[in-house]
Amino acid sequence: MFDPSRRALLRSLAATPVAAALGSLPSISSAAAPEFSFKYGNNLPVTHPLNVRSQEAAARVFKESKGRLEIKIFPNNQLGGDTDMLSQVRNGGIEMFTPSALVIATLVPVAAINAVGFAFADYKQVWAAMDGKLGAHVRAGFEKVGLHGLERMWDNGFRQTTSSNRPITSAQDLSGLKIRVPVSPLSISMFKSLGSAPASLQFSEVYLALQTKVVDAQENPLAIIQTAKMYEVQKYCSLTNHIWDGYWFVVNGRAWKSLPPDLQKIMSDAFNDAGLKQREDIRALNDSLQNELKAKGLVFNATAPDTFRAALRQSGFYTEWRKKFGDEAWGLLEQSVGKLS
Ligand code: X2X
Numbered sequence: 001m002f003d004p005s006r007r008a009l010l011r012s013l014a015a016t017p018v019a020a021a022l023g024s025l026p027s028i029s030s031a032a033a034p035e036f037s038f039k040y041g042n043n044l045p046v047t048h049p050l051n052v053r054s055q056e057a058a059a060r061v062f063k064e065s066k067g068r069l070e071i072k073i074f075p076n077n078q079l080g081g082d083t084d085m086l087s088q089v090r091n092g093g094i095e096m097f098t099p100s101a102l103v104i105a106t107l108v109p110v111a112a113i114n115a116v117g118f119a120f121a122d123y124k125q126v127w128a129a130m131d132g133k134l135g136a137h138v139r140a141g142f143e144k145v146g147l148h149g150l151e152r153m154w155d156n157g158f159r160q161t162t163s164s165n166r167p168i169t170s171a172q173d174l175s176g177l178k179i180r181v182p183v184s185p186l187s188i189s190m191f192k193s194l195g196s197a198p199a200s201l202q203f204s205e206v207y208l209a210l211q212t213k214v215v216d217a218q219e220n221p222l223a224i225i226q227t228a229k230m231y232e233v234q235k236y237c238s239l240t241n242h243i244w245d246g247y248w249f250v251v252n253g254r255a256w257k258s259l260p261p262d263l264q265k266i267m268s269d270a271f272n273d274a275g276l277k278q279r280e281d282i283r284a285l286n287d288s289l290q291n292e293l294k295a296k297g298l299v300f301n302a303t304a305p306d307t308f309r310a311a312l313r314q315s316g317f318y319t320e321w322r323k324k325f326g327d328e329a330w331g332l333l334e335q336s337v338g339k340l341s
Contacts, residue, residue, distance in 0.1 A: 040096035049281035081202030102184035157221025
C-alpha cells in the first residue's frame, strides 16, 4: 500500500527542487536515517533456517521500531571466520553475532556444557535445560565478558559424523580418523578420548579442507550438511548424535546498553520469537533431510551409542570435564539429563 505521507512527500518533491525540498523537510529527512544501525554476522549459508528467521526478525524490528533500529545481516562468514567475529562483537566492530556454544566457549568456558558427549537424550531435555537454569547460568557468564545474550538459544542440532573413507558404526571406527572439529577445546578432547586425530578449523575452512583431503571427516547437524553442500565432498553420514549444539544470540554490551528499553524489548521479542520458529524449522528438516541427502549420494548408517559412551567413560572424559565445568554447572546439567558419570 502507498502511504499518504509518502505520497504527500513525493508530490512536494515533484513540485520543488530536491535540495530545497529536503531542506524544508528536516523531520522527514532525519527519519530516513535509523537512529541505531547494528551489524550482525554469522557463519551459516543464507539458506539455513538461522538466516531465514533472522531476516524475518530484523524486518520485524525495523517495522516495530518505526525505522529507529536497523539490523544488517552478514551471513556465511562474510565478515571473517568465527574467531574473527567473536573478537569483533567484543570490540564493537559488529554489534551482534551468533556463535555456536562450542565456539563462544573459547571465551566463556562454561558455555560448552550443553555439548558434553551424549548428555541429552532428546529435544525435550535440551530445551528444558537451555530455556531454564542451565541456559541462565551460561548467559550470566556472557555478561561478565561484556556481552549480552538473548534468552532463547537457536538450534544447530545433534551433530552427525560424515566421512569420505568409511562409515562410523562403533567407537572403534573412530580410531585414527582425521576429523575436522570446530575451534573448541571440548570437541578436541572428546575426539581424542575416542582415539581420533581431530583438527580444529573454522567453519569457513571446512569445505575446502574436505575437498582437498586435508581431513577425511567432519561432524555437523544435518541442516548444515545440507545447506553447506557437504554431500559434494563426503560419502558416508553416520548418525552419531554425539553432541547437541546450539547458537547463542550475543550483543555487544555497550551497543545493548545504548538502546532505550523500548527498543531492547522490541529486539529481544523479535529474535526470541524467531528463535522458537527456527527450532521448529530444524525439527521439520530433521524428519525430511535424510531422504534428500541420500538422493544426493550420502550413505547413511545407524550407530551403537553405548560403545561411544563407554569409551568416553573409560578414558576419563566425563571426570575431566566435570572438574572443568565445576559442580554448579554440572549439577544443573544433571538435573535435566540424569547422572552422567
Ligand atoms: O563450525 C561448525 O561446525 C558449526 C557451523 O557447527 C559451528 O558453528 C560450531
